[in-house]
Amino acid sequence: MTFIPNHVEKILENALVCAFTCIDENGRPVTHPLLPLYERGSGNIYFTSSVLFSKKLEYIKRNQRVSALFSNRRFIKSDEFHVVLVQGDARVLEEDIHHGWEKLLPLWRKKEPYIDAYVKQRIALPLFWERSIIELTPRKLYVWNDGDMSREPQIYVR
């Protein structure tokens, strides 16, 4: 059972992009816009990262503390809107960078329906499709209901 309330799950599930932050070796935050893949049930958020853009993977291996912010109304395809910050611990899954990430394709397809066409063209960008999975296990949520940033956020802790 997850501690994430249903109205927050809707945001995590329907966001096209979020601001994913890890921490570099000098303690600086490093933020990337990434496609979040939320898995109901486990309550984990998954991301995939090509080896081409692997700096964040090295940072996560050194420091597992990360966050993901869901904030821009235009990027969230849902009738409800709340700004959500997820803080948690991440691990990098890369036993099989060739095909391991393919288990996330059903979630990926919902957000980028054309993804299968790109996967079929793997021959065109072979290194792009060598991908690690980032598994974010949430431990604390900050929720600004209705996206109202002038109010204090509601906090949920695992």
Next chain:
Amino acid sequence: MLEDVREYGEAIVTYVDDEGYPFSYPSGYRIEDETVILEKRDWLKKRSSDKVSLLFNHITPLPTGGYMDRRYIVLWGGVEEKQDEIRFTPSRRYSWDENRVHFFQYCEISVPRGRRYMQLLERELGRKLKPALSLFSLFFRVTRLPFLIATVVPTLLGAAVAAYHGIFDPLLFILTLVGLAAIHLGLNMANDYYDTKLGADNVNTTPTPFSGGSRALQYGLITPSAAVAMFSSFYALGLGIGLYLAITRGLVPILSLMLIGFVLSFFYTAPPFKLAYRGVGEIAVGVGFGPVIVLGSYYVQTQSFHIAPLLASLPVGILIALILYANEIPDKKADALAGKRTLVVRLDDQTVMKLYKALIALVYVIIVLTFAAGYAPFTTLLALLTIPTARKAIKQISETYGNPYYMIPGLATNIKLATTTGLLLAVGYIIPAAYNILLT
């Protein structure tokens, strides 16, 4: 540093909180000189140096799902509270805009990082890692298999002219085709190997499906020694078949053509001649894929030479040279950096296009004159049907000149022009040949 920051709807402010986790929130902002003024929030305390980052992110969501028009900027800097404002002064920035750096180029620039990471992972996992491709996909990519059409067309044309002259042996045709195809695949791989060794493919960050080589060595799909083994095997197979044909069909003529073909093919990029690096690569390709292959294919069938196949080979040779010539346009910068002085590097952009148009016009003039002089049947004028394709190729290449990714459709049309013109020419010889066979 902040010039293009104004175009975004919100800033994502991020710092590391007291529990050691990144804390982010969206904020409105405005720019004043070299400072970003953020909305005041109680939770953002004074943080100096470069421990605060701002992300400005843009995508255009598509109604069908997904998004496009990606760009983002990340700034690092310190913040200071002044009255009712928070002032952020940036010290570093990082950005990507897919309209400025195409996604494919972004990937290409990142290839060294990707390979380094895979090497790190190899050590962690204790096993070898290389990009996963099926054996066929690997062969397809490494040998640049689709380009084989440039060998198929002139080989067919030579045999078609022979058939028009009343002689055609299908087994000899297949042997010729396999031998020449092996040489061509050897050429493709030797070209990649030497372009990598000499640096031209390594500095090219804008390869397209038609230019910049197979990238097999850059991506680590095969090792350089495997490339050498493969192109040596292809050359050995091609030379073996060639020797068999020379012994059985005409030693001196076929060996002479083979020698010319081998020199043009291998020394196209290989030292000491490096023909492509000296601005004669286009002529070498035109001669090799035109007169050498067409005359060779014709000779294997008829055991004689004739002016008709030589004339038939000229349009095909020119058009195949023009495939290379147009494909060199996106590689111009990388080739110049690597000292590969192709014609496109040597000429200015306007002259490149003038020469391209003039040579296409020459192709059709030769086709008409060959028929008018009585060396080709009326049906070879079928090749004139490709004039609209030629106009389209010229238009597409002119309009997108110099932009590697926008040029892709034009380069594809250019290849289509060469193959369909060559095939229609061959058909032009085959029709009367087939008619004669049916009559007898």
